[in-house]
Amino acid sequence: MGGPFEAPHLNWWEVLVQQTINGLTRGAVFALIAMGYTMVYGIIELINFAHGDVFMLGLFISLFWFTMLGVTKTLSIAGLVTLLPLVFVLTMLTTAALNVAIDRVAYRPLRRSLSFMLENVALLWKGPAPIAYPDVFPSVDILREWFGVDSAIFVTTKDVLVIAATIPLMIALHYFVTRTRWGKAMRATAQDRETAQAMGIDVERTILVTFFVGGALAGAAGLIQGMYYNIGMWWMGYQAGLRAFTAAVLGGIGSMGGAALGGLVIGFLSAWSDQYISARWTNAIVFSILILVLVFRPHGLLGERAVDKA
Amino acid sequence: MKRALGPAALVVALLLYPFLDRALGFQTVHAVSDGMIYVLLALGLNIVVGYAGLLDLGYAAFFAIGAYAMALLNSPVLGSPLYGHAWSFWLCIWIAAAVSALLGVAIGAPTLRVRGDYLAIITLGFGEIIPVAIRNLGDITIDIGGFRLVERLNLTGGENGVNPVGRPYLPGVPFETDPMPWYFLILVIGAASLWAMNRLRDSRLGRAWMAIREDETAADCTGVNPVSTKLLAFALGASFSGFAGSVYAAKLTAITPGAFEFQVSIMLLCMVVLGGAGSLRGVILGGMLITIFDRIVLSQSTSLVRWLGRTAGVPLLASMDLTLWRWFFFGLGLVLVMLLRPQGLAGRRRGATALAPAEVEPVAAEPSAPPRVEAIPEWLRERAVSPSAGPILEVRGLTKRFGGVVALNEVDLVVPRGAIIGLIGPNGAGKTTFFNAVTGLVRADGGRVVFEGASLVGLRPNAIVARGIARTFQSIRLFPEMTVLENVLVGEHCRLRATVYGAVRRPPSVRAEERRARERGRALLAFVGLGGKEDDRARNLPYGDQRRLEIARALATEPRLLLLDEPTAGMNPRETETLTDLIGLLRRELALSVLLIEHDMEVVMRISDRITVLDYGTRIAEGTPAEIQRHPRVIEAYLGTGYEQELAARDVPR
Numbered sequence: 001m002g003g004p005f006e007a008p009h010l011n012w013w014e015v016l017v018q019q020t021i022n023g024l025t026r027g028a029v030f031a032l033i034a035m036g037y038t039m040v041y042g043i044i045e046l047i048n049f050a051h052g053d054v055f056m057l058g059l060f061i062s063l064f065w066f067t068m069l070g071v072t073k074t075l076s077i078a079g080l081v082t083l084l085p086l087v088f089v090l091t092m093l094t095t096a097a098l099n100v101a102i103d104r105v106a107y108r109p110l111r112r113s114l115s116f117m118l119e120n121v122a123l124l125w126k127g128p129a130p131i132a133y134p135d136v137f138p139s140v141d142i143l144r145e146w147f148g149v150d151s152a153i154f155v156t157t158k159d160v161l162v163i164a165a166t167i168p169l170m171i172a173l174h175y176f177v178t179r180t181r182w183g184k185a186m187r188a189t190a191q192d193r194e195t196a197q198a199m200g201i202d203v204e205r206t207i208l209v210t211f212f213v214g215g216a217l218a219g220a221a222g223l224i225q226g227m228y229y230n231i232g233m234w235w236m237g238y239q240a241g242l243r244a245f246t247a248a249v250l251g252g253i254g255s256m257g258g259a260a261l262g263g264l265v266i267g268f269l270s271a272w273s274d275q276y277i278s279a280r281w282t283n284a285i286v287f288s289i290l291i292l293v294l295v296f297r298p299h300g301l302l303g304e305r306a307v308d309k310a
Numbered sequence: 311m312k313r314a315l316g317p318a319a320l321v322v323a324l325l326l327y328p329f330l331d332r333a334l335g336f337q338t339v340h341a342v343s344d345g346m347i348y349v350l351l352a353l354g355l356n357i358v359v360g361y362a363g364l365l366d367l368g369y370a371a372f373f374a375i376g377a378y379a380m381a382l383l384n385s386p387v388l389g390s391p392l393y394g395h396a397w398s399f400w401l402c403i404w405i406a407a408a409v410s411a412l413l414g415v416a417i418g419a420p421t422l423r424v425r426g427d428y429l430a431i432i433t434l435g436f437g438e439i440i441p442v443a444i445r446n447l448g449d450i451t452i453d454i455g456g457f458r459l460v461e462r463l464n465l466t467g468g469e470n471g472v473n474p475v476g477r478p479y480l481p482g483v484p485f486e487t488d489p490m491p492w493y494f495l496i497l498v499i500g501a502a503s504l505w506a507m508n509r510l511r512d513s514r515l516g517r518a519w520m521a522i523r524e525d526e527t528a529a530d531c532t533g534v535n536p537v538s539t540k541l542l543a544f545a546l547g548a549s550f551s552g553f554a555g556s557v558y559a560a561k562l563t564a565i566t567p568g569a570f571e572f573q574v575s576i577m578l579l580c581m582v583v584l585g586g587a588g589s590l591r592g593v594i595l596g597g598m599l600i601t602i603f604d605r606i607v608l609s610q611s612t613s614l615v616r617w618l619g620r621t622a623g624v625p626l627l628a629s630m631d632l633t634l635w636r637w638f639f640f641g642l643g644l645v646l647v648m649l650l651r652p653q654g655l656a657g658r659r660r661g662a663t664a665l666a667p668a669e670v671e672p673v674a675a676e677p678s679a680p681p682r683v684e685a686i687p688e689w690l691r692e693r694a695v696s697p698s699a700g701p702i703l704e705v706r707g708l709t710k711r712f713g714g715v716v717a718l719n720e721v722d723l724v725v726p727r728g729a730i731i732g733l734i735g736p737n738g739a740g741k742t743t744f745f746n747a748v749t750g751l752v753r754a755d756g757g758r759v760v761f762e763g764a765s766l767v768g769l770r771p772n773a774i775v776a777r778g779i780a781r782t783f784q785s786i787r788l789f790p791e792m793t794v795l796e797n798v799l800v801g802e803h804c805r806l807r808a809t810v811y812g813a814v815r816r817p818p819s820v821r822a823e824e825r826r827a828r829e830r831g832r833a834l835l836a837f838v839g840l841g842g843k844e845d846d847r848a849r850n851l852p853y854g855d856q857r858r859l860e861i862a863r864a865l866a867t868e869p870r871l872l873l874l875d876e877p878t879a880g881m882n883p884r885e886t887e888t889l890t891d892l893i894g895l896l897r898r899e900l901a902l903s904v905l906l907i908e909h910d911m912e913v914v915m916r917i918s919d920r921i922t923v924l925d926y927g928t929r930i931a932e933g934t935p936a937e938i939q940r941h942p943r944v945i946e947a948y949l950g951t952g953y954e955q956e957l958a959a960r961d962v963p964r
Contacts, residue, residue, distance in 0.1 A: 105645075238572075242434075242438070242572075245431070246431070246435070249428065249431045253428075278446075280442070280445065280446045281442065281446060283438055283439070283442050284438070284439045284442040284443055284446075287434075287435035287436070287438050287439050288435075288439060290431070290432075290435050291420060291432050291435050291436070294420075294424055294428055294431070294432055295420040295421075295423065295424070298423050298424045298428060299428075
């Protein structure tokens with residue numbers, strides 16, 4: 001995901017601001033995927049290793065929908081208002097259904113095996129080479145072209161898109177989890193499945209809804225990723241999934257806010273590490289920090305301490 | 311005689327196989343040898359995952375360390391700080407195992423506070439860090455403020471890896487040209503490892519691993535030190551990968567960082583899970599199946615499919631490469647196995663019912679015989695110390711807060727030597743928290759706990775067990791998948807001395823110790839009325855038997871003070887009677903001091919010498935049973951106003 005930002009004409013604070021913006025957009029995508037991980041884990045205590053690949057397929061599926069709708073080039077304003085939301089909805093529905101299907105097909109057995117199967121599906125579907133994702137979203141240098149500021153820092157409409165798409169999704173998710181009937185059922189099931197069942201909650205349905213919502217978020221993340229980077233690879237699910245899962249654990253697995261925070265932290269860390277240390281070491285650094293956090297705060301940044309009852 | 315036939319045939323087959331292969335011209339020895347290396351790795355992983363129950367997603371890191379230790383020390387051209395002074399393979403293989411074991415401890419140490427899935431993530435993190443480090447340490451330049459500390463130092467060969475790596479040297483053995491010596495070398499290493507693992511599993515350490523896997527808290531409270539036990543699992547598991555890694559490097563004569571990616575860890579995990587975690591035979595089976603499938607079946611069927619495609623004129627089939635689909639098949643196979651045989655191909659079948667043990671049978675099937683004085687094991691009698699002066703346990707001002715809730719508020723409690731003290735109070739009064747604070751499960755916020763004149767504050771649960779305090783749990787916490795006898799043997803853990811070396815070598819002293827431990831365990835089980843059930847799985851026992859097994863396990867730690875948390879809960883009157891007699895007998899005959907949480911007032915009033923009453927974490931009364939029954943605050947808070955009348959109606963002195 002992009003090498004170090006090479007721009008000799010930037011001074012030190014411009015570099016920092018630029019990398020922080022990069023980190024923000026990266027982190028926003030991680031956060032979306034991380035929320036899917038954390039939701040599934042919270043409710044059935046299971047690391048859904050297939051989740052990163054649902055994200056990867058989300059990218060390919062969104063491309064499929066764009067192609068079906070005849071979009072191959074940058075969209076006009078009218079297209080942005082009509083087609084883009086449509087593709088969002090279609091992609092999210094598809095990946096949500098996919099995630100539910102995964103849950104149904106391989107509910108009890110190890111889930112990580114499924115991730116490899118999904119990677120193979122993508123490999124077969126699009127071939128082993130990276131595929132180009134059409135530049136559907138217009139890229140405009142906002143500071144320069146809209147505000148006329150002659151700045152060395154790039155803030156494009158794409159950066160805005162990432163933020164503008166993720167924040168409403170997060171708010172919607174928060175609302176869903178805290179305010180709706182299904183959200184309440186999810187939280188109850190996460191705390192104590194048997195009691196929830198005794199209170200008349202349909203636990204199986206609730207798990208299904210959890211997978212549905214998590215899959216939808218992964219799909220949205222895949223679409224955003226595709227539009228932002230204009231490239232997709234069948235193996236990217238593993239890398240992104242790993243970072244997103246790291247984010248979920250860092251924030252405290254099971255906690256929605258933690259997943260969002262963890263995603264942003266990982267985003268910033270990886271962007272800064274790319275710039276100031278070396279992109280080659282970024283993975284090692286991200287994981288070292290994860291290990292340090294877990295050693296000193298075994299339940300993550302915002303996670304609740306599980307009490308072992310004697 | 312018949313039982314020895316199978317293994318003997320296997321040994322002959324393994325010895326003859328390479329010659330047969332050569333005679334028939336199959337040329338599969340190479341692939342099979344590689345497969346055996348992966349099997350060895352899977353066996354090492356099995357110690358961590360199967361025995362100790364610690365999910366390790368980064369085991370390939372140890373493999374990498376073993377391989378690189380060998381490569382760097384043994385490569386004649388490059389890499390190590392030794393620059394061309396290659397060391398002998400036979401020396402390096404031990405160094406590689408030692409380095410891997412050290413790394414195992416280094417990785418294990420920070421993860422000790424972390425449980426379950428968090429642990430898995432940390433191992434995954436290490437599994438990612440190690441290959442990244444190996445890749446990048448091929449070209450190190452450290453530049454601090456324009457001052458070059460290190461310039462372009464090549465430590466690991468970077469992306470290109472190390473090439474060539476020296477081969478082992480034995481006079482007259484053609485390691486350079488012939489795959490057969492490799493086969494036998496790996497066979498010998500594998501057989502030796504298997505022998506060692508088999509002995510480890512049936513040792514004091516092996517039982518401790520399984521106890522940790524089954525229930526870490528209960529193991530800790532039974533005298534197993536989770537820290538050293540887990541570290542040993544990591545270290546020993548890693549050392550086998552050190553052997554495997556070094557043989558791998560020398561056999562291939564070249565290694566690259568790509569051979570140690572996450573996928574390798576997952577494949578090894580698949581082998582363990584596919585065959586059945588914890589079963590040596592299963593892991594070997596799983597490992598062999600996966601490697602043979604990967605190395606032989608996939609490539610052979612690719613040629614077959616291509617040939618079919620060419621003859622039938624289907625271009626899609628003619629250009630098919632099934633090896634690209636390897637993970638698809640692994641995934642499919644694993645999902646299928648998990649659906650059909652969740653315990654793995656050769657894993658032990660779990661109990662037929664999926665019910666929780668408590669639900670299997672709420673009460674004991676047969677009424678248990680009352681405990682007899684003659685049945686007290688002789689060795690327990692020998693341990694009994696004659697009551698001397700001074701209380702055995704003295705608790706002063708014990709305080710514990712959970713957030714804003716004060717669970718224990720300056721509680722005082724004294725257990726005189728050889729006394730039975732009852733601890734009663736309404737639900738949530740802090741009784742179990744009191745137990746947890748005394749046994750070290752929770753850290754008290756204030757107060758003193760003095761056992762036989764020495765403070766227990768700050769000690770870990772297993773250290774407190776070693777001092778002579780044993781406990782049972784309100785909700786029974788046995789090691790469900792272990793046998794009844796093994797449960798008791800875990801109790802004896804802290805009184806046994808066998809080391810890792812002793813467990814593998816089994817010198818006469820260790821054999822004698824193990825034999826004695828088993829005899830004691832059987833005697834103890836006979837005493838509590840579980841004779842003849844030694845080899846049953848603990849989870850399959852009826853409820854009352856589980857309670858008694860938990861007490862037997864506690865007694866096996868040779869305690870001088872026994873903490874019983876609601877021992878008669880869920881028992882029928884007859885069982886309660888037997889258990890009450892047992893407690894009285896232990897005190898009378900063995901001078902064992904007992905601290906008892908109990909809701910059955912008849913039991914408490916009958917056997918307690920004195921009773922302490924807690925309410926909202928505060929001690930509201932202390933006295934003899936008769937005093938407590940008439941204590942106005944106790945009646946108000948706990949017994950209820952009806953209790954006095956009920957008591958009168960039942961005609962108290964029974």
